[in-house]
Amino acid sequence: MTASYEVRGQVAVITLNNPPVNGLGYETRKATAEGIERANNDAAVKAIVLTGAGKAFSGGADIREFGSPKALAEPNLLSLIKVVENSGKPVVAAIHSVCMGGGLELALGCHYRVVAPGTQVALPEVKLGLVPGAGGTQRLPRVLGVEVALNMIVKGDPVKSEQLAALPGQKLFDQLAEGDVLEAALAYAQQVADVRPLPLVRNLKARHPEGDAYFQFARNTVKAMAKNFPAPARCVDCVEQATKTRNIDDGLAYEREAFISLMMTPECKALRHAFFAERAASKIPDVPEDTPQRKIEQVAVIGAGTMGGGISMNFLNAGIPVTILETKQEALDRGIATIRKNYEAQVKKGKLKQDKYEQRMALLTTxxxxxxxxxxDLVIEAVFEELGVKEKVFTTLDEVMKPGAILASNTSTLDVDKIAGFTKRPQDVVGMHFFSPANVMKLLEVVRGAKTGKDVLATVMSLAKKIKKTAVVSGVCDGFIGNRMIEQYSRQAGFLLEEGATPQQVDKAVEKFGFAMGPFRMGDLAGNDIGWAIRKRRYQEKPDMRYSKTADLLCEMGRYGQKTGAGWYDYVPGKRDAIPSSVVNEMIEKHRAELGITPRKISDEEIVHRLVYSLVNEGAKIVEEGIASKASDVDMVYLTGYGFPLHRGGPMNYADTQGLFNVVQTMKRFAKNPHDDASFWEPAPLLARLAAEGKSFN
Structure with a gap:
């Protein structure tokens, strides 16, 4: 994990070599600075080329050093860039594949830049709640112009090098390489070896002809688009500073101050938590990274309904052939028509090219x-959520599928071990719980049965990345991670109605907290009859578990949600706007009177904490039971599948920020409420233990 040094003719080549993306860790920074000094001290060397080994120039900071003393140890990145700028011999960056974050900032410190076509160029720090911290906001506007640079900085998305190279007046790249980028950079270094003075980005000007108006417009825009995140607005401030300071060092100091202050914000901590949690989710404690995987070259999907069609699209998008199986031709025809409609909508919006659409459809058979x-190689069942139906499907699959095929169920609540028991190959059976719409939602719950093979798990987790899903492993229990927790959340929402809240008050409180949608709007969207079916099962299996009867009364009125034009809210045909319903409010008031409950004023804070802490307490039980291997997995489920606000970092991370001692104290108060379920608010053993020890989940 360092940088190598060699001399080719009169050019020294320093190669960053810190797999997988040449992160600029301490050893790499130190070796690079030493290489620059060595080249300057060698009279035979006239120029220096800086490049990256493998599949990246540099992806930026080494995430393995985040939060450690090494991240700031000298030479830090700012110091390294100064070493490059102060080199007495020209430094040419040979940029290829990936040039992001600190990698781009380092390249901007070089005297010249030669780039390979197709290179992904970005300053993605805003996605971690930060501004670029090593001169990105000061140097990029000087080479690309203020507007292009600011757009890149506040979005954080990668842009192809050839797009940037084609911009009029750009000074980011001196040459777009044809052929091998290192050879092109070596040739360029020889051309400029004797050119003096050495050009420096810091000496260029960043100007905007209508600066005040433009930056005010930019602030208004980012405020509307990123209201819960302070970093985009600080990016605007930093770029504006680049246009106003006479001395770039003043701008660099301003940027650094912004970087350090943002590092301490809860939003930044939440985004960094999510960043690491997503990477940690792919690691299964007892499944080594080198576990052999099965080949997945052909996928079958049972069922052409909403889920089956959406699941199929994921694999078609990744270039994997899919066969959809149905029992009736009409169902197949409807399913294929829906897939076509979805793709055609993407083509119409310019998100998908016509030839790509045709390629994907050519991979689909029925x-x-x-x-x-x-x-x-893999078959995913997406049929009706009833164990008897699943039994017929898996018994048949066991008879017909080739040895070694992975048999997956898209069940959202049923026992995967029972499903595996319908076959003679339980080691090949796994749950793959996609979330609706399956072609859009990022989350994939991978349900590990008692006998699921480690190679099956390794294969499915790898495949999830290929189809661009965030996969989280769950053990077998009713509802797995996500739906098991949401049941407690929904129970609390019902109790709040009985005690005096309205559906719109509950929804508005949690939406203000940052949820994409409150529990009652969510019920209307998903279909209230789904929850009703689960409760009916609960009344038989868990007669002691208390529920508000308001949701049952709603369903008895035929108000299943948007699909029936009425649920907790009223809906106008063809629109999704949730209109408060006087009929529903009357039903709730009547039910409240029958229970003898005098309604009370309930604060938004109580609504939020009852709903969120219900998730936390159930999540703690899930971690303690080993259903989830770590608390951050619970957070990933809720961030990617349930609309939990990203700037809060997930329910377990949010509890950490509040202090687990405070969470437990609040739960004890809830337990004293005679209209709530006191037994539920008994803190989970893991939560109680961590709170007593002054520790946190993550």
Whole structure:
């Protein structure tokens, strides 16, 4: 994890070599600075080329050093860039593949830049709640112009090098390489070896002809787009500073101050938590990274409904052939028509090219016969959520599928071990719980049965990355991680109605907290009859578990949600706007009177904490039971599948920020409420233990 040094003719080549993306860790920074000094001290060397080994120039900071003393140890990145700028011999950056964050800032410190076409260029720090911290906001506007640079900085998304190289007047790249970028950079270094003075980005000017108006417009825009995050607005401030300071060092100091102050904000901590949690989710404690994987070259999906069609699109998008199986031709035809409609909408919006659409559809075949899917490497069942139906499907799959095929169920609540028991190959059975709409939602709950093979888990987790899902492993329990927790959240929402709240008050409180949608709007969207079916099962299996009857009364009125034009809210045909319903409010008031409850004024704070802490307490039980291997997995489920606000970092992270001692104290108060479920508010053993020890989940 360092940088190598070699001399080719009169040019010294320093190669960053810190896999996987040449992160600028301490050893790499130190070796690079030493290489620059060595080249300057060698009379035979006339120029220096700086490049990266493998599949990146540099992806920026080494995330393995985040929060450690090494991250700030000298030479830090600012010091290294100063070493490069102060080199007495020209430094040419040979940029390829990936040039992001600190990697781009380092390249901007070089005297010249030669780039390979197709290179992904970005300053993505805003996605971690930060501004670039090593001169990005000061140097990029000087080479790309203020508006282009600011757009890149506040969005943080990668842009292809050839797009940037084609901009009129750009000074970011001196040459777009044809062929090998290192060879091009070596040739360029020889051309400029004797050119003096050495050009420096810091000496260029950053100007905007209508600066005050433009920056005010930019502030208004980012405020509307990122209201819960302070970093985008600080990016605007920093770029504006680049246009106003006479001395770039003043701008660099301003940027650094912004970087350090943002580092301490809860939003930044939440985004960094989510960043690491997503990477940690792919690591399964007892499944080594070198576990052999099965080949997945052909996928079959059972069921052409909403879920089956959405699941199929994920694999088609990744270039994997799919066969959809149905029992009736009409169902197949409807399913294929929906897939076409979804793709055509993307084409119409310019998000998908016509030829790509045609390529994806060419990978799709359909059948009514199980014999036609027998050679698939993976089959995913997406049929009706009833154990008897699943039994028929898996018994048939066991008979027809080739040995070694992975048999997956898209069940959202049912026992994967029972499903595996319908086959003679339980080691091949796994849960793959996609979230609706399956072609859009990022979350994939991978449900590990008692006998699921480690190679099956490794294969499915790797495949999830290929189809661009965030996969989280769950053990077997009713509802797995996400739906098990949401049941407690929904129970609390019901109790709040009985005690005096309205559906719109509850929804507005949690939406103000940052949820994409409150529990009652969510119920209307998903279908209130789904929850009703689960409660009916609960009344038989867990007669002691208390629920508000308001949701049952709603369903008895036929108000299932948007699909029936009425649920907790009223809906106008063709629109999704939730209109408060006097009928529903009357039903709640009547039910409240029958229970003998005098309604009370409930604060938004109580609503939020009852709902969120119900998730926290159930999440703690899930971690303690080993259903989730770590608290951050619970956070990833809620951030990517349930609309939990990203700037809060997930329910477990939010509890950490509040202090687990305070969370437990609040729960004890809730337990004293005679209309709530006191037994539920008994803190989970893990939560109680961590609070007593002054520790946190993460």
């Amino acid at each position: 059948t009514l016969d199980y014999a036609d899917i027998k050679n698939a």
